[in-house]
Amino acid sequence: MTEAQKTKSRETQGPDHPIASVRVLRSGRAEQHKEHRYGSRLPQLWWVFFGRSWVPLPLQCFLIDHRDGLVLFDTGIDPAIMSDRGYIKQAIGRFLLPRIFRFQLADADRIDHVLAGAGVAASDIRMAVISHLHFDHAGGIAQIPQADLLVSDREWATLSEQHPEYEWILREHIEIPSAKWRQITFEPTDDPLFEGFDGIHDVAGDGSMILLPTPGHTRGSMSMLIRQEGWRPILLVGDLTYETALLEQDIVPGTGEKDTLLASFAKVRRLQQRLPGLAIAASHDFAAEEAVSRATCNSSEI
Numbered sequence: 001m002t003e004a005q006k007t008k009s010r011e012t013q014g015p016d017h018p019i020a021s022v023r024v025l026r027s028g029r030a031e032q033h034k035e036h037r038y039g040s041r042l043p044q045l046w047w048v049f050f051g052r053s054w055v056p057l058p059l060q061c062f063l064i065d066h067r068d069g070l071v072l073f074d075t076g077i078d079p080a081i082m083s084d085r086g087y088i089k090q091a092i093g094r095f096l097l098p099r100i101f102r103f104q105l106a107d108a109d110r111i112d113h114v115l116a117g118a119g120v121a122a123s124d125i126r127m128a129v130i131s132h133l134h135f136d137h138a139g140g141i142a143q144i145p146q147a148d149l150l151v152s153d154r155e156w157a158t159l160s161e162q163h164p165e166y167e168w169i170l171r172e173h174i175e176i177p178s179a180k181w182r183q184i185t186f187e188p189t190d191d192p193l194f195e196g197f198d199g200i201h202d203v204a205g206d207g208s209m210i211l212l213p214t215p216g217h218t219r220g221s222m223s224m225l226i227r228q229e230g231w232r233p234i235l236l237v238g239d240l241t242y243e244t245a246l247l248e249q250d251i252v253p254g255t256g257e258k259d260t261l262l263a264s265f266a267k268v269r270r271l272q273q274r275l276p277g278l279a280i281a282a283s284h285d286f287a288a289e290e291a292v293s294r295a296t297c298n299s300s301e302i
């Protein structure tokens with residue numbers, strides 16, 4: 001985009017309205033154990049092997065049309081995980097995956113096809129914020145080689161451990177030559193709105209997209225706060241919770257670090273108290289789409 005076009009676009013959208021839209025993109029469905037989604041006192045290995053109740057979940061990412069370019073929050077899953085026997089290198093991973101998730105994926109669920117279905121070319125994505133490095137969030141990065149990929153430095157550090165694949169972080173699909181990874185470090189802030197959070201990162205420099213560390217699901221997981229005049233604020237939380245209602249009731253899922261999750265839940269609820277009407281949208285929550293569309297409709301009730 002030329003400087004003249006940028007100026008024109010800003011005039012159209014206005015200085016207080018840098019974002020034209022936030023859309024929820026669906027990239028397939030799966031089922032997970034009830035104990036995985038809603039938590040359990042039983043040990044994880046018990047429900048992985050003996051759990052008999054499966055519940056559905058959507059695989060979702062979010063598309064933000066910012067005046068500086070299109071931004072994705074997460075990139076979905078690569079359907080090749082189902083068709084390509086070698087997608088997961090380690091035999092233990094191939095053995096465990098179908099015992100943890102039952103995927104219903106089609107070729108149409110790959111991010112470039114999902115975007116095309118939404119009328120957007122994958123080559124037009126300028127940046128993708130990766131909430132965490134699990135394969136169902138970073139699975140589309142090969143389809144957007146031109147995009148900057150933002151990840152927290154804490155999450156990136158997991159890659160240098162001995163077996164990140166034991167945490168479902170598949171190095172061979174993350175450290176690919178085409179990927180333009182950019183590690184971000186959260187910067188301290190004295191803004192009372194973010195009190196309690198261990199720093200922030202302002203993606204566009206205009207306050208409309210603020211990244212916040214919300215560890216627990218993985219150590220470097222992050223959320224993105226979207227704010228714009230005339231809208232209710234939205235917090236995209238990735239997999240911090242599988243359903244907004246669970247976070248509000250302090251119900252932790254059957255995976256992740258329980259104490260860290262609870263600490264992040266408390267920070268998010270404090271943010272919600274400071275930002276009344278904050279819509280919380282989780283990647284695997286069927287309610288996310290409605291939460292986002294209600295927050296972004298220009299209502300006079302705001």
Ligand SMILES: [Zn+2]
Pocket residue numbers: 134136137239283284
């Ligand atoms: Zn996920």
